[in-house]
Amino acid sequence: MELKSILESLLFSAQKPLSVKELREVLANAAAAEDAEADTRSLAKAKEGEVTAALEQLAREHEAAARSYRLACVAGAWQFVTQPEFAPWLRALVGVKARPPRLSQPALETLAIIAYRQPVTRAEVEQIRGVNVDGVMQTLMERGLVESVGRAEVVGRPQTYGTTALFLEYFGLRGLEDLPAADELRRLSIEKPPAPVTAESGLATTPPEQLALENKAGETKAADSSGKPAAGDSPAS
Amino acid sequence: MELKSILESLLFSAQKPLSVKELREVLANAAAAEDAEADTRSLAKAKEGEVTAALEQLAREHEAAARSYRLACVAGAWQFVTQPEFAPWLRALVGVKARPPRLSQPALETLAIIAYRQPVTRAEVEQIRGVNVDGVMQTLMERGLVESVGRAEVVGRPQTYGTTALFLEYFGLRGLEDLPAADELRRLSIEKPPAPVTAESGLATTPPEQLALENKAGETKAADSSGKPAAGDSPAS
Amino acid sequence: MFQRCQAAAAAIEFSPFIRRMAEYKVHFEVFEGPLDLLLYLIKKEEVDIYEVNLTRLATQFIEYIDLMREFDLEVAGEFLVMASTLMYIKSRELLPADQQAQIEGEEEGEDPRWELIRQLVEYRKFKDAAVRLQALEARQEEIFPRVPGRLEAGPVAEPPKPDVSIFDLLNAVNTVLQRFGRREGAAREIFDDKWTVSEKIEFILQVVAGRGAVKFSELFETAASRSEVVCTFLALLELIRLKQLVCAQGQEFGDIEIRRAPSAAPAVAAGPQLP
Numbered sequence: 153m154e155l156k157s158i159l160e161s162l163l164f165s166a167q168k169p170l171s172v173k174e175l176r177e178v179l180a181n182a183a184a185a186e187d188a189e190a191d192t193r194s195l196a197k198a199k200e201g202e203v204t205a206a207l208e209q210l211a212r213e214h215e216a217a218a219r220s221y222r223l224a225c226v227a228g229a230w231q232f233v234t235q236p237e238f239a240p241w242l243r244a245l246v247g248v249k250a251r252p253p254r255l256s257q258p259a260l261e262t263l264a265i266i267a268y269r270q271p272v273t274r275a276e277v278e279q280i281r282g283v284n285v286d287g288v289m290q291t292l293m294e295r296g297l298v299e300s301v302g303r304a305e306v307v308g309r310p311q312t313y314g315t316t317a318l319f320l321e322y323f324g325l326r327g328l329e330d331l332p333a334a335d336e337l338r339r340l341s342i343e344k345p346p347a348p349v350t351a352e353s354g355l356a357t358t359p360p361e362q363l364a365l366e367n368k369a370g371e372t373k374a375a376d377s378s379g380k381p382a383a384g385d386s387p388a389s
Numbered sequence: 390m391e392l393k394s395i396l397e398s399l400l401f402s403a404q405k406p407l408s409v410k411e412l413r414e415v416l417a418n419a420a421a422a423e424d425a426e427a428d429t430r431s432l433a434k435a436k437e438g439e440v441t442a443a444l445e446q447l448a449r450e451h452e453a454a455a456r457s458y459r460l461a462c463v464a465g466a467w468q469f470v471t472q473p474e475f476a477p478w479l480r481a482l483v484g485v486k487a488r489p490p491r492l493s494q495p496a497l498e499t500l501a502i503i504a505y506r507q508p509v510t511r512a513e514v515e516q517i518r519g520v521n522v523d524g525v526m527q528t529l530m531e532r533g534l535v536e537s538v539g540r541a542e543v544v545g546r547p548q549t550y551g552t553t554a555l556f557l558e559y560f561g562l563r564g565l566e567d568l569p570a571a572d573e574l575r576r577l578s579i580e581k582p583p584a585p586v587t588a589e590s591g592l593a594t595t596p597p598e599q600l601a602l603e604n605k606a607g608e609t610k611a612a613d614s615s616g617k618p619a620a621g622d623s624p625a626s
Numbered sequence: 627m628f629q630r631c632q633a634a635a636a637a638i639e640f641s642p643f644i645r646r647m648a649e650y651k652v653h654f655e656v657f658e659g660p661l662d663l664l665l666y667l668i669k670k671e672e673v674d675i676y677e678v679n680l681t682r683l684a685t686q687f688i689e690y691i692d693l694m695r696e697f698d699l700e701v702a703g704e705f706l707v708m709a710s711t712l713m714y715i716k717s718r719e720l721l722p723a724d725q726q727a728q729i730e731g732e733e734e735g736e737d738p739r740w741e742l743i744r745q746l747v748e749y750r751k752f753k754d755a756a757v758r759l760q761a762l763e764a765r766q767e768e769i770f771p772r773v774p775g776r777l778e779a780g781p782v783a784e785p786p787k788p789d790v791s792i793f794d795l796l797n798a799v800n801t802v803l804q805r806f807g808r809r810e811g812a813a814r815e816i817f818d819d820k821w822t823v824s825e826k827i828e829f830i831l832q833v834v835a836g837r838g839a840v841k842f843s844e845l846f847e848t849a850a851s852r853s854e855v856v857c858t859f860l861a862l863l864e865l866i867r868l869k870q871l872v873c874a875q876g877q878e879f880g881d882i883e884i885r886r887a888p889s890a891a892p893a894v895a896a897g898p899q900l901p
Contacts, residue, residue: 153474161457161475162482167775182481192477217454220398232774237390238398240429244419245399402774458772473768486767494756495658497763501755517749520659520704560762561769569758574751 153191155198156206160223163210169229172203179203255295262288263297267319267331271301271312289313297322390428392435393443397460406466409440416440464557465564489532499525500534504556504565505574508538508549526550534559660708661749663690668746675746680739681719684712715739826854826861830884834871839885 162178163170170178176198182188183196207230211223214232221234234242255263262285265277277285292298301314315328325331399415400407407415413435419425420433444467448460461470471479480486492500499522502514514522529535538551552565562568657663667686668678691709694701715738833840845858862884865871872887 157457158475158478161471162478164458164469164772165471165479165770166482167773178478178481182478185477185481188477220394221401232401234398234402238395240422240425241395241399241415241419242402244415244422245402401772404773406771461769469772471770471772473765476768476770479770483770486770488767491763492760497756497759498658498752501752501759504759505752505755517745517752518659519661519708519745519749520702559766560759561766562762568755570751570755574755 153195155195155202156210158195159203159206160210163223163230163232166231169226169231171229172200172207175203175207175230176200256288256291258283258285259288259291263292263315263319266292266298266313267315267328270314270328271304272314273304273306273310273312275310277313390432392432392439393447395432396440396443397447400460400467400469403468406463406468408466409437409444412440412444412467413437461561462563463561464554493525495520495522495525496528500529500552500556501574503529503535503550504552504568505571507551507565508541509551510541510543510547510549512547514550659702660687660705661746662753663687663705664708664742664746665750665753675743675750678743680712680742681716684716687712711738711742715742823857823861823864826857827865830858830861830865831870834884834886839883842884845884 158179159175162175179195179198183193185192207223207225211225211230214221214223220238221232224231224233258281261281262277265280266272269276269280274285274289277289289298293300296316296318298313298319299316300311302312303309304312319325320327320330395416396412399412416432416435420430422429444460444462448462448467451458451460457475458469458471461468495518498518499514502517503509506513506517511522511526514526526535530537532555533553534556535550536553537548539549540546541549556562557564557567565571568574657666664683664687667683667690668675671678671682673679688709691701691705694705718738830845833845845862862871869887871884
């Protein structure tokens with residue numbers, strides 16, 4: 153059995169990108185199996201250089217085959233990926249399976265607080281919203297909109313949360329400094345923990361004159377949600 | 390963008406096997422997207438026949454490319470699978486496949502009869518095997534490989550049995566037409582005898598001189614499995 | 627039990643065939659039925675099913691049944707039925723040919739020899755089919771489906787967008803501020819300026835009514851404080867919510883234009899008008 157084909161079958165079946173190191177571990181594990189045959193055992197000690205060369209050869213072969221996918225090496229790990237031009241159909245594939253439900257009002261409010269106050273602890277969020285946010289936080293984390301970003305320097309060192317890159321993408325924001333009226337919500341005082349909260353650190357404080365809603369996608373949807381056809385709202389300019 | 394390549398990218402990225410129906414849904418959904426381009430929209434109404442033909446062409450291409458994987462259709466759903474000879478390495482990567490215990494010889498024989506002769510009554514199965522099949526039938530039903538499919542239009546209206554979709558999946562078959570030597574094994578029950586010479590309806594009544602063991606390959610395998618040389622088993626006639 | 631087998635085998639040593647069968651005693655349990663045993667015996671004889679000497683086969687079968695009994699093995703009813711069939715065939719074979727023909731003439735198609743051979747051939751075919759299924763079963767254990775990482779996390783597809791916009795987010799901000807203010811009495815910290823949201827609503831409606839359309843940024847140009855910006859913004863959101871105003875963006879990242887909603891009354895400055 154050719155090393156190249158074996159590596160191909162592994163990368164083809166793997167759920168995640170595999171590094172040369174990981175691939176060599178699999179080869180070693182296969183060789184260590186009780187019923188391993190001679191050719192399986194012979195690959196136990198495949199050298200790093202051999203594996204890399206085989207992978208590069210594989211990548212060239214797939215490039216030449218010009219199919220809808222190719223073998224890519226990203227950050228040292230190898231993975232089969234689809235060609236970008238198939239994105240419209242792949243989006244539809246994902247959509248067919250699991251269209252995420254619309255965010256609930258509690259989720260939106262919680263998200264807004266986290267967005268403006270990050271890094272923020274769960275207790276602080278609850279203080280502003282006045283209710284327990286466990287369930288909502290979990291939803292937001294599962295949806296990849298919110299993530300744990302560190303720990304607050306207060307008693308108990310609770311986890312702090314912030315928004316993700318996906319959050320910016322969802323709302324069409326270039327960065328957190330794009331959040332409208334950021335300062336005001338950030339300034340909203342709550343009972344401060346004993347130590348100074350680091351909420352404002354690292355966040356931009358856009359002056360009012362720079363405030364602008366620059367997100368086209370968001371806007372169209374807003375117009376839709378107001379019950380008006382978007383077409384009538386935006387005359388050709 | 391070619392339909393074939395799009396289907397390939399979808400099957401390449403799917404988490405589970407996709408039927409032609411599901412693939413057509415994805416095509417339709419992609420076309421319904423707000424920003425769908427002309428070529429995406431043009432595939433919204435791809436006919437079932439077109440999709441099937443494209444899939445079969447794809448499967449042929451992958452077969453010809455002779456890589457470590459191929460495109461397989463099992464129980465009407467398409468999926469990329471690895472070639473069996475890479476199993477030692479894949480087991481090292483993802484672990485042993487979780488599968489129910491292998492079927493016993495009596496279970497396999499009974500299943501074969503049901504698969505080829507369905508819909509078939511328990512009495513007909515027993516007639517062929519020459520033994521009572523109650524226990525074996527129960528096992529097959531419990532494993533979901535066989536199910537009751539109706540009642541025979543004979544005295545007592547006994548239940549008839551057939552195989553399930555799981556049966557196809559378990560054996561990696563595309564459909565019942567994919568069963569090996571299907572024509573030969575079905576023929577006996579399908580063809581009406583020239584004259585009704587036996588009492589057992591649905592059983593073979595071919596005159597002796599027309600009977601012939603035409604399936605040499607199958608015979609050889611049978612001989613192999615018993616550990617005896619095939620040569621002595623069926624002398625050239 | 628094993629000792630008994632040995633004894634039985636020794637006792638019937640006179641028959642080479644039976645001695646051979648004793649060697650294969652392990653097969654007893656494997657024979658699923660009489661047909662299985664018959665096929666086994668035919669195979670031992672190394673003849674084709676069609677060429678098998680049925681008389682001889684009957685003898686061997688019955689010997690085997692006897693052997694099973696010797697070994698105290700339970701003989702299933704099916705074996706006994708087959709034994710009687712074989713005895714019948716054997717007895718017929720012993721008759722002169724002309725008498726055989728007479729019997730066949732009486733019951734056409736009921737020739738037990740033919741029926742047995744047909745049954746054997748058919749069963750044999752399904753045994754072969756079972757072997758092929760077994761091979762497929764084993765093969766499936768060796769086949770691994772491609773299960774790629776979930777697309778949502780992959781680089782190839784964009785994650786599906788939730789059905790919300792930045793406006794939903796800002797509305798949420800508004801709600802939070804208001805509720806927080808009510809609860810904590812802290813609204814003053816934000817709204818302690820001379821401005822109120824309702825004043826700003828008036829202001830925006832005036833500007834829009836007077837000019838037909840106004841740029842988003844223009845609404846904020848005169849704002850003296852951040853809280854005034856917030857009031858203006860909240861007022862704008864409220865007007866959009868009440869469907870008094872709509873906003874449009876001519877080009878991506880361009881400024882947003884605020885205008886009166888087409889259906890809003892009174893239609894002071896209705897109709898698309900570019901400044």
